[in-house]
Amino acid sequence: MWINGVEQFELSARDRAVQFGDGCFTTAAVVAGKIQLLNAHLQRLQEGCERLFIPLPDMAQLAEEMQHAAKGQTQSVLKVILTPGVGGRGYSRTGCTTPTRILSLSPWPQHYTTLQQQGAALITSPVRLARNPLLAGLKHLNRLEQVLIRQQLDHTDADEALVLDTAGTVVECCAANLFWRKGDQVFTPRLEQAGVDGIMRRYLMAQIASEGQACQLIEGSREDVLNADEVVICNALMPVLPVRKIDDVSFTARTLYQQLYNSCQKMEAS
Structure with missing residues (x-):
């Protein structure tokens, strides 16, 4: 240090x-x-x-x-x-x-390699993020909400959490952002009210745009995500993981995951 x-x-x-x-x-x-x-x-x-x-x-x-x-x-x-x-x-x-x-x-973190193969299991967190546009998007040091989310998650067999805000809008995971696909449409949560605008989220959105594809930023519900054809989570370390299930809903498609995984292979180190 x-x-x-x-x-x-x-x-x-x-x-x-x-x-x-x-x-x-x-x-x-x-x-x-x-x-x-x-x-x-x-x-x-x-x-x-x-x-x-x-x-x-x-x-x-x-x-x-x-x-x-x-x-x-x-x-x-x-x-x-x-x-x-x-x-x-x-x-x-x-x-x-x-x-x-x-x-x-x-x-x-060695476990990400395993999760790339088998997919991550998510559980909906009972801990909700407070809405605060003044701090939304920032990776600030006040991370008690994430600590509580992780504390709850540690008592389950899930790998990550699906996290909503106090208005019931899907925001992110405990330590990752998420994308989902319905047909040929790709979505990711808006983060003007809560959540962290992650480095990998920004990178992947830019990659999607460079390929001429739209990524829609929405205030989606839990049902929107559960009704998706595919869900992918990301952060700077994963860098992307396929989601195999959220609660009792399973996902098998990996079209978006493969696309985003390929984009990550283009990353340049400095």
Whole structure:
């Protein structure tokens, strides 16, 4: 782990990440010493800081630190956290002058390879996401809803959760975005009210568009997803997985999955 460029494991208890969950993060795949979609991850961090009014760190320096962390790694996960740093009184950030940069490496999740073959089983989560357009789309550090979703999921034999918001609209999974196909139409949830606009979601939407195909952003219901011909989930590490069932509804088609899987093979490492 590196904190502000120094290899260490100690973070001040006064850092606003600890005090308030104040900050944003991204999680990137490292393959053969290279970070997949590096520029997209840097853009996400910059957008997160701008929307949360966090002073931007030196992005060129951050990119260099990320590449240094990735160097020599065969296959691993790189997580980058940015916070406003130490300072302020109460909720106020007054006095926070130097953002904190936290980089860490973790082992590659091996189970995704198995799930690519057999498909992921989803269960509808009883935990609903609150609607909040001010934070919707962001990968901010306030992830208690996801912690509760994962806590519920851990008591089942499902691999992931189908997550709705408090209005009953399908949003995402616990740690992934989703697409579904009905006939030749492809859908993904709108994320103006809740959810995370994932790096892989953005990448795949761009790939679908480049192939002359429309991906419709909708406020879909659980029934819309269950009535689909095919469901696929994605994140920066999976990068895509076919869904074999949601609750008691099974899916066997893999047309969209194969299309998106092929698109992922085009990803360039930086």
